[in-house]
Amino acid sequence: MSRHDARPDVRDPRAATGASEAQEPLEPALSAAAQVDPRLLTGTRRHACFITFEGIEGSGKSTQIARLAERLDDAGEPAVVTREPGGSPLGRRLRSLLLGGEIARIEPIAEMLLYVADRAQHLREFVEPTLASGTHVLCDRYLDATLAYQGHARGLDLELIRRLHETPPLDRRPHRTILLDLDPELGLERALRRNEERRIEASEGRYEREALGFHRRVREGYLSLAEAEPFRFRIVAAEGSTDEIAARVADLLSDLFPALDGEDGS
Numbered sequence: 001m002s003r004h005d006a007r008p009d010v011r012d013p014r015a016a017t018g019a020s021e022a023q024e025p026l027e028p029a030l031s032a033a034a035q036v037d038p039r040l041l042t043g044t045r046r047h048a049c050f051i052t053f054e055g056i057e058g059s060g061k062s063t064q065i066a067r068l069a070e071r072l073d074d075a076g077e078p079a080v081v082t083r084e085p086g087g088s089p090l091g092r093r094l095r096s097l098l099l100g101g102e103i104a105r106i107e108p109i110a111e112m113l114l115y116v117a118d119r120a121q122h123l124r125e126f127v128e129p130t131l132a133s134g135t136h137v138l139c140d141r142y143l144d145a146t147l148a149y150q151g152h153a154r155g156l157d158l159e160l161i162r163r164l165h166e167t168p169p170l171d172r173r174p175h176r177t178i179l180l181d182l183d184p185e186l187g188l189e190r191a192l193r194r195n196e197e198r199r200i201e202a203s204e205g206r207y208e209r210e211a212l213g214f215h216r217r218v219r220e221g222y223l224s225l226a227e228a229e230p231f232r233f234r235i236v237a238a239e240g241s242t243d244e245i246a247a248r249v250a251d252l253l254s255d256l257f258p259a260l261d262g263e264d265g266s
């Protein structure tokens with residue numbers, strides 16, 4: 001794990017910041033700001049940013065998120081990396097149930113509610129206290145994953161998922177979402193190769209076993225979410241070298257982090 005990987009089992013932000021469980025972590029001003037065009041925050045931003053990364057399997061999110069964390073740290077903008085599912089002790093148990101092979105079939109609505117449970121715990125225990133401490137949070141998957149996978153691909157009601165996310169702490173919205181877009185055939189091939197290399201098929205292979213049509217629906221779902229919220233989303237072509245993609249990502253965040261402007265991404 002990289003030095004930037006601050007998932008709670010690795011680096012507890014409360015230990016670093018002195019924030020306590022009892023501290024009220026929600027910042028109404030930030031929540032409200034997150035509903036508006038984040039470009040309005042440019043130049044006057046005083047709050048930490050919540051940036052999410054989304055994409056199909058094998059789109060290279062984890063690599064890109066680690067690169068961005070490194071560049072932000074170098075630029076004097078400390079950022080921590082976390083993920084869903086699995087960004088809290090409860091979440092790690094849920095992740096193994098959701099992605100592992102122990103339970104062969106999970107009813108779609110049960111699956112969706114488990115992702116939402118993971119998110120509520122993650123927000124309350126990790127994301128909100130970290131943002132309140134002034135540290136940026138880079139999150140590998142968030143609400144859009146539930147909309148794309150459980151909504152668009154599995155066919156659950158999108159409005160039901162959205163309504164659940166109107167209740168605190170689930171009403172937190174990212175300042176910016178980077179969608180790493182890739183042909184699902186290519187993505188699946190990469191993901192299966194990676195799983196084989198790391199021998200993680202048995203513990204985390206649930207979605208890689210889905211048919212190609214499922215992954216096409218996920219991709220289309222993500223693209224339609226991005227089209228509906230152009231202020232929040234930035235679509236990045238996830239083809240090319242890691243450096244090239246990192247440069248594209250940095251470019252698309254330079255309005256929120258001026259220190260990233262003009263760097264070459266390497």
Ligand code: TMP
Nearest residue numbers: 083084085115141142145146149150207
């Ligand atoms: P990861 O391997 O990128 O960490 O993703 C974990 C898997 O969880 C991925 O296949 C997508 C799935 N997922 C959902 O289906 N819904 C969700 O809400 C989230 C957060 C992840």
